[in-house]
Amino acid sequence: MKYRTKGTCSSAIDIELDNGIIKSVHFTGGCNGNLQGISRLVEGMPAKEAISRLKGIKCGFKPTSCPDQLAVALESIVGTAN
Template sequence: MKYRTKGTCSSSIDIEMDGNVIKSVIFTGGCNGNLQGISKLVEGMSAEDAISRLKGIKCGFKPTSCPDQLAIALESIVGKAD
């Protein structure tokens, strides 16, 4: 699934799931090293665990961040979008 981010330096997130488990995450744009780290950390994690850890994180004065956008994308995948 490709998710178009809103309000971040990254422009999109490609997410591959295996059921409810995150198989891979690839960010396009953004802070490359940090986003590679986040991607590796969430691999093998359930979508719910990743959402609970990442949702609401802000980047500086922005109302969102790349991790927050990943949580929002995961919510849309598991059908828990607000």
């Protein structure tokens, strides 16, 4: 699934889930090293756990962040899977 981010330096997130487990995450744009790190950390993690850990993280004065946008994207997937 491709999710278009809002309010962040990254413009999109490609996410692959399998039975609620995150298989892969790839950010387009943003802080490459940090986003590769986040992607690797959440791979193999249940989507619901990633959501609970990442939701609400802010970047500076912005009301969101790339990790928060990943949580929003995962919510949109998990919500459609139920």
